[in-house]
Amino acid sequence: MPPSPYHNHSPRNSQTQTLTTRLKPLLILFTSIILLYFLLSHTHISQNSATTTTPYPLSTPTCIHHLVFGIASSSNSFPKRQSYINTWFHPNVTRGYVFLDENINTNNNNKKKFKSSIPRLISHDTSHFPYTFRGGLRSAIRVTRIVKEIVELNLPNVRWYVFGDDDTVFFTDNLVKTLSKYDHNKWYYIGSNSESFEQNSRYSFEMAFGGGGIVISYPLAKVLAKVLDSCLLRYAHLYGSDSRIFSCLAELGVVLSHEPGFHQVDIRGNLFGLLSSHPLAPLVSLHHLDSVEPIFPGMNRTQALEQLFSAVKVDPLRVLQQTVCYDHSKSLTISISWGYSVQVFEGNQLLPDLLPVQRTFLPWKRSLNVNSNPFTFNVKELSRDSCQKSAIFFLENISSKTNEIQSNYSRQLFKKCPQIGILKDLEQIRVLSPKLDLDASQFQAQRRHCCDVLSSFDKGMEIGIRPCGDEELIFMTP
Ligand SMILES: *[C@@H]1O[C@H](CO)[C@@H](O)[C@H](O)[C@H]1NC(C)=O
Ligand SMILES: *[C@@H]1O[C@H](CO)[C@@H](O)[C@H](O)[C@H]1NC(C)=O
Ligand SMILES: *[C@@H]1O[C@H](CO)[C@@H](O)[C@H](O)[C@H]1NC(C)=O
Ligand SMILES: *[C@@H]1O[C@H](CO)[C@@H](O)[C@H](O)[C@H]1NC(C)=O
Numbered sequence: 301m302p303p304s305p306y307h308n309h310s311p312r313n314s315q316t317q318t319l320t321t322r323l324k325p326l327l328i329l330f331t332s333i334i335l336l337y338f339l340l341s342h343t344h345i346s347q348n349s350a351t352t353t354t355p356y357p358l359s360t361p362t363c364i365h366h367l368v369f370g371i372a373s374s375s376n377s378f379p380k381r382q383s384y385i386n387t388w389f390h391p392n393v394t395r396g397y398v399f400l401d402e403n404i405n406t407n408n409n410n411k412k413k414f415k416s417s418i419p420r421l422i423s424h425d426t427s428h429f430p431y432t433f434r435g436g437l438r439s440a441i442r443v444t445r446i447v448k449e450i451v452e453l454n455l456p457n458v459r460w461y462v463f464g465d466d467d468t469v470f471f472t473d474n475l476v477k478t479l480s481k482y483d484h485n486k487w488y489y490i491g492s493n494s495e496s497f498e499q500n501s502r503y504s505f506e507m508a509f510g511g512g513g514i515v516i517s518y519p520l521a522k523v524l525a526k527v528l529d530s531c532l533l534r535y536a537h538l539y540g541s542d543s544r545i546f547s548c549l550a551e552l553g554v555v556l557s558h559e560p561g562f563h564q565v566d567i568r569g570n571l572f573g574l575l576s577s578h579p580l581a582p583l584v585s586l587h588h589l590d591s592v593e594p595i596f597p598g599m600n601r602t603q604a605l606e607q608l609f610s611a612v613k614v615d616p617l618r619v620l621q622q623t624v625c626y627d628h629s630k631s632l633t634i635s636i637s638w639g640y641s642v643q644v645f646e647g648n649q650l651l652p653d654l655l656p657v658q659r660t661f662l663p664w665k666r667s668l669n670v671n672s673n674p675f676t677f678n679v680k681e682l683s684r685d686s687c688q689k690s691a692i693f694f695l696e697n698i699s700s701k702t703n704e705i706q707s708n709y710s711r712q713l714f715k716k717c718p719q720i721g722i723l724k725d726l727e728q729i730r731v732l733s734p735k736l737d738l739d740a741s742q743f744q745a746q747r748r749h750c751c752d753v754l755s756s757f758d759k760g761m762e763i764g765i766r767p768c769g770d771e772e773l774i775f776m777t778p
Pocket of ligand 4: 697699707708728730
């Protein structure tokens, strides 16, 4: 019979006592061995936990099931925008609700049209709250109260509440990864401000803009839900729901944790510049896709989003991550925005010159002087010559085998530009990359990856992405 700690509980009689006396030396030896074993195994365990530093060893890793989404919509906009929600919200995987002002009449004729993935809830009546912003929309109050109404559902096992609009597209794997940096047991308010200097000046540089998404940790959301109605009375003069949430959180003494992967997209026109030099952080959200051109040329908005998602499905963390390498023999600079585009420039472009956002888009406010710089990031003006010395390739397709992912990018040709020089014949770029998998410490302090031109073929080249060497620098080696 194996020794068990419960032996002490067994009744003793004289026989067993004599037995124990005889066995005493053995028992002592045995206990010492057990003690030694526990001591050793204990040091072993503590060594283990010291090497694999997880920030919160007491809780399991955060996963999609720990998030609850509260999406703001209306009976008017939902039918037009539910396809955005359907791209990222998956029943039985994603948890959350879309909040409408009133029921949508789904009779048998149009039932098919409302085969949406997200369950619908009708917001409570908010007509008794004051709203005094001239020319604003009092639905801002209803949308603010989504915070309270969703918390009061008392759903189990929630770590984070995530709020967005019906035209916000979330990249949920990256959202989960980003939130895993934070301790959900503490008070956190996470998101990003606007790309528009003017919008940030008017509202706040320290406000999470609602369309880009607002994330609030569970304990903070609980408290916010309790006090929210009193804030709604004090901030009747504000325009939107995000300024109401911001103001109430400010009164609670909480400030924003900025995450550059959330995108309010307060710009118009062509998003190419923004998407081809994304910050070194996972893409978490995109908003206002109705107000910009389809993100891939020659496609409608739905198709273009699906095209991006074909890359998101294969390697979410790497999507839009910028990698730069050089072909010295041909004097070419290659800038990859993985899963989206590749640009090939003639000549040597220094890395820092490839990081500013190419200004392919217009300010949100149509009245702003187009020559001012109304953005909150570094921009680079496009050359006046519309046939610039760069070739642009867009994601064509993607496939993955075990740990190697191949993505192909094909040339977008501009009809009016005569093709000359070394870029003339380039038609396709093939990119090989391992799946981007960062552990907690690598994720905390990210480093851009490196790439190499592996081979040139008839009408293109093949490029491999890999982690950079310890002292490796990204420049055109002579
Ligand atoms: C979700 O789960 C329920 C219950 O397990 C099941 O009936 C339903 O078919 C599932 N839906 C999807 C889309 O998988
Ligand atoms: C976009 O294109 C696809 C495929 O051609 C088509 O099925 C879909 O109806 C189009 N969507 C819109 C909104 O035009
Ligand atoms: C890649 O795209 C081309 C054209 O869009 C298509 O004909 C081909 O079947 C695709 N290949 C794969 C592997 O999906
Ligand atoms: C990329 O293109 C090459 C040649 O055009 C083809 O053999 C390969 O299957 C393509 N890869 C994907 C993922 O479509």
